[in-house]
Amino acid sequence: MRYIEPFCGSACLFFHVQPPRAVLGDLNCELIDTLRAVRNSPHHVLESIRRFRRGRAAYYELRKKAVASLAQAERAARFVYLNRMCFNGIYRTNCRGEFNVPYGPPKNGGTVDEWLILSAARVLDAALIVQGDFEKTLSHAAGNEFVYLDPPYYLDNRQVFREYGPGSFGCSSSL
DSSP: OOEEESSOTTOHHHHHHOOSSEEEEESOHHHHHHHHHHHHOHHHHHHHHHHSOOSHHHHHHHHHSOGGGSOHHHHHHHHHHHHHHBGGGOOOBOTTSOBOOOBOOOTTTTOOOHHHHHHHHHHHTTEEEEESOHHHHHTTOOSSOEEOOOOOOOOTTOGGGGGGSTTOSOOOOOO
């Protein structure tokens, strides 16, 4: 049986279950690019993460860096690093699609567990990774498959969730 997750986000259930075959999809290009880079070249991603300085000033310097100016492994490393160092590990963008979560002093000193990246690469090797809306990911589904639908939450009366609306994540690259 194949595992399909059209709103993969952190893909925590996928990583917990570690299915032998999977389709992961999401609308967020930076996330999808990161999953692909971790799967295809985890050592390059780790090498890039190791080069990043730590601390508030370094965080804001990297956050303002244009994603398009970075190589594939550096883009993935930036995504992992920012999510590790930001306030509560939140992913949020402004109306221009720029990551805008403030720095949140990490509780573990800001290290990235390298074995997690390497383990993720191994598990992702069994996955088809799709960038697009949930319908594009679901188009890969056939009979007798496990489809995990955990969509982002959208509430009209709460501004904090508006970043998950249509057109919120624009593609800047394809890997």
